[in-house]
Amino acid sequence: MAYSNKINQMAEEALNSRRMKALQNQEIAKKQIFKELPRLEEIERQLAVIGTETAKAVVRGGNVKEAVAALAKKSLNLQQEMKTILFQNGYSKDALEPKYCCSICRDTGRVDNEEGRTVICRCLKKLRSEIACKELNDSSPLSLSSFETFSLDNYSMDISEGYSISPYERMKKIYVYCKSYAENFNEKSDSLFLRGATGLGKTHLSLAIANEVIKKGYGVVYVSAPDIVGKMEHSHFSYNYDREEEILNSLTSCDLLIFDDLGTELSNNYSASAIYNLINTRLLRNKPTIISTNLNLKEIESAYSKRFVSRIVGNYVKMDFLGTDNRGVKIVKTP
Numbered sequence: 001m002a003y004s005n006k007i008n009q010m011a012e013e014a015l016n017s018r019r020m021k022a023l024q025n026q027e028i029a030k031k032q033i034f035k036e037l038p039r040l041e042e043i044e045r046q047l048a049v050i051g052t053e054t055a056k057a058v059v060r061g062g063n064v065k066e067a068v069a070a071l072a073k074k075s076l077n078l079q080q081e082m083k084t085i086l087f088q089n090g091y092s093k094d095a096l097e098p099k100y101c102c103s104i105c106r107d108t109g110r111v112d113n114e115e116g117r118t119v120i121c122r123c124l125k126k127l128r129s130e131i132a133c134k135e136l137n138d139s140s141p142l143s144l145s146s147f148e149t150f151s152l153d154n155y156s157m158d159i160s161e162g163y164s165i166s167p168y169e170r171m172k173k174i175y176v177y178c179k180s181y182a183e184n185f186n187e188k189s190d191s192l193f194l195r196g197a198t199g200l201g202k203t204h205l206s207l208a209i210a211n212e213v214i215k216k217g218y219g220v221v222y223v224s225a226p227d228i229v230g231k232m233e234h235s236h237f238s239y240n241y242d243r244e245e246e247i248l249n250s251l252t253s254c255d256l257l258i259f260d261d262l263g264t265e266l267s268n269n270y271s272a273s274a275i276y277n278l279i280n281t282r283l284l285r286n287k288p289t290i291i292s293t294n295l296n297l298k299e300i301e302s303a304y305s306k307r308f309v310s311r312i313v314g315n316y317v318k319m320d321f322l323g324t325d326n327r328g329v330k331i332v333k334t335p
């Protein structure tokens with residue numbers, strides 16, 4: 001996956017500071033342990049001498065094999081003694097080793113694969129994706145909404161004509177569903193389609209889900225349709241294809257994408273096909289998405305395509321929000 005230089009660089013810097021931190025902590029731990037168990041410091045010094053002697057023996061020539069084997073044996077004995085002393089004093093055998101965040105690559109971000117080729121470690125891939133998600137989320141109100149701050153008080157218990165359920169009952173069901181969705185979220189979770197007039201709490205509930213899912217350690221990206229489509233369109237038509245691809249990568253690869261306010265973006269051929277591709281790619285990759293919109297399916301069909309609607313109808317859990325504009329009601333209630 002291609003990321004911009006900026007994101008790659010930020011990931012390298014983060015990795016570097018992890019590695020530095022591990023080495024600094026190692027120094028601190030060593031100092032403390034050596035103070036308590038001076039024999040260990042002596043062993044470390046002897047091991048360093050053996051290292052130099054081994055190099056010298058190789059350079060000197062002669063019976064190199066024998067000399068090196070003797071030094072290796074000496075070294076092994078010293079290492080064993082070191083481990084025993086640590087163990088007898090209540091330390092783990094690797095107490096003097098650096099504690100890296102990733103034991104696979106020792107926080108270098110690179111590992112050798114089975115064919116002996118150096119490849120990017122899982123931890124660096126994760127770091128890049130987290131940074132890319134964060135970049136996209138920085139402009140969103142992700143921290144403002146939670147399930148605790150969602151109130152059902154504003155939804156009427158009266159059943160309107162043509163309906164078989166009151167807004168209150170419907171929204172209670174939706175609330176319970178969303179809460180359990182967030183609690184049980186995993187890579188195989190369903191995609192959700194939240195439909196209803198503006199101000200009924202679609203954004204609030206999808207952000208509440210986002211916050212819970214983030215707490216579980218998943219990569220979540222929240223975008224509003226006009227904002228993200230505008231950004232992609234701008235990159236596309238200013239020939240900044242790397243930036244366009246980077247945005248698309250973050251949107252298609254995150255664990256959960258929240259695509260808010262579908263239908264409020266500037267509608268044209270570019271936006272319609274970009275949105276279809278995005279939603280379709282995520283479906284093909286089995287990645288959950290939450291779409292919210294105030295359009296009905298007929299309006300979506302005419303703004304996008306029949307194809308798009310059939311992808312959503314066939315693959316999303318549909319939820320119709322009911323009620324009167326929450327924000328209006330709230331203003332009336334404020335003393």
Ligand SMILES: [Zn+2]
Pocket residue numbers: 102103104105106107108109110121122123124
């Ligand atoms: Zn790693």
